[in-house]
Amino acid sequence: MSLRPGPIDVHAHWLPQHLFGLAPGSPLPPLRDHHGELHLGDLPLSIRTEAMSDVTRVLADTDAAGLGARVLSAPPFAFPVAEADGIDEFVGTFNDDLDKIGRDSGGRLIGLGLVSLHDPAAARKQMEALAGTETIRGIAVPPLLGTTSFDVAPMREILGSAAELGLAVLVHPMQLPRPEWSSHYLANLIGNPVESATAAAALTLGGVLDDYPSLRICLVHGGGCAPALVGRWEHGWQQRADVRGTGTRPPRQMFGELWFDTLTHDVPTLNLLRAQADPGRLMCGSDYPFDMGTPDPLQLPHAAGIDDAALEANARAFLGLDTGENDE
Template sequence: MTMHPGPIDIHAHWLPRELFCLAPGTPLPPLRDHRGQLHLGELPLSIDTEAMSDIARILADTETAGLGARVLSAPPFAFPVADHDCVDDFVGTFNDTLHQVCRDSAGRLAGLGLVSLHDPAAARKQMEAVAGSEVIRGIAVPPLLAGTSLDAEPMREILGIAAELDLAVLVHPMQLPRPEWGSHYLANLIGNPVETATAAAALVLGGVLEDLPRLRICLVHGGGCAPALVGRWEHGWRQRADVRQGGGRPPRETFSALWFDTLTHDVAALELLIAHADAGRLMCGSDHPFDMGTHDPLALPHAAGIDDAALEQNARTFLGLDTGETHD
């Protein structure tokens, strides 16, 4: 795949209108357009419907943001988290349509597809199809499934298949509700970073990254709470046998094998992430078109001293597009 030169936004969302019904078995109401605004049932999402579903709008927003390209994945409420007989059809339609819009974008768009999360056999077939697509470069998954995280089955097997097939993986939180987070948008403001930190802990302490050294897996929102917890994990790993039982490498070392976007909303938080992460595994992320995203995704990494060339090259490597080419 030849992508348009310039920084690449690894974290942007898209869903075609024909899939506003959401995945089979979901407890959520369907999406709908109301006077140009996207609603989840009766809940307004503060998103222009076109910004989520219209490729021409997405390309225009990509240009306005000063980006070379965007990588599209499904919004988290469209993840097929229910074990349902018709999930495969939903996944197939999403992946096929994603392939088409990325193929026709003249290198401005790439994609991360969906898989049937409860069925690793079906997921393997879907990922084999994705691996045959030049424009879909991997998959997007939730950090939690049925009360378990990425170190437990079936998600651990799915990550193993992705590593085997050389596919990138993006982990995106789902804003799961909890009673104590019922006000002040805390299910997002606290819940999303906690979900992501849970996934990071599963990968680091659960031995996943040791077992799958080829796995390229990205945690969005700058890793959520995880960068602030690495020291605590390290202390626990040195003090407690139950923390060490998942793997033989200390957490600080293993943490550097993870990839991250730079969407921390705060320069100091991004600098903390930089202190713990591998500089070659930090990428631009916008969370377009959500209200917790940004219209200027390059501002934060620039403020933290990460330039466009690094953002582009890191994303190319994550996507398996590292051909060594350079652009004047």
């Protein structure tokens, strides 16, 4: 697929209004529009409804941000995290709608689809269908499924299929509640970074990248608090047999094979990420249209000295658009 030239935002969200009921079995109340503002049940989300669901608004905001293109994925509350009848239909409808808006966007929108998280066989068939589209370049998944992450089934099998099919994977936390995080929005401010760090640990300590060396997997929000923990993981790997039990290479080396967006919220934290990660695997991310995102996703990487050419090249590599095989 031919994208419009310019930096690519790999971390933005979209959900058509007819899917506001969320995936079957969702533990969350449905989304609803209330006087133009998006609510999750009775909870206001500080998001204009059209920014989440109206493609015309999304395109206008993409242009206003100075982006060449935007990669859309489902908001995390739409992830199909429950085992329930109708999941495959919900996933298929979202993916079909996402493909259509990408095809109609003039090279400004592409997507990352959904898969049935509890059923690796169904997920593989869904990914095979996605691999046959021009506009969907991978999948978006949560870092945790129940009490497990990517180092065990079923998520490990899903990553294996994505790697084999050449699909990118974007990992987005779900803001899971805990009693000690019930105030001050801590389920987001602390919880989301911890979820991402848990995923990073599963990937680097669990041997996942050894098994699937071609896997392209991105942790949003700059990997959460994972960049600050790499040295601790490295020390544990050197000192403890149980930490070395699965992976064959030290975690610092494995960490350099992960991808990240630059949405760290300040330059010092972005510089820490740059020190721990491969600079060729850092990409622009906005978290559009959430309140913890930014309408100007280029400002922070520019302030840290990352230019548009690098942001575009890195995102194209992550999305599998740099080889010429699918970028027509």
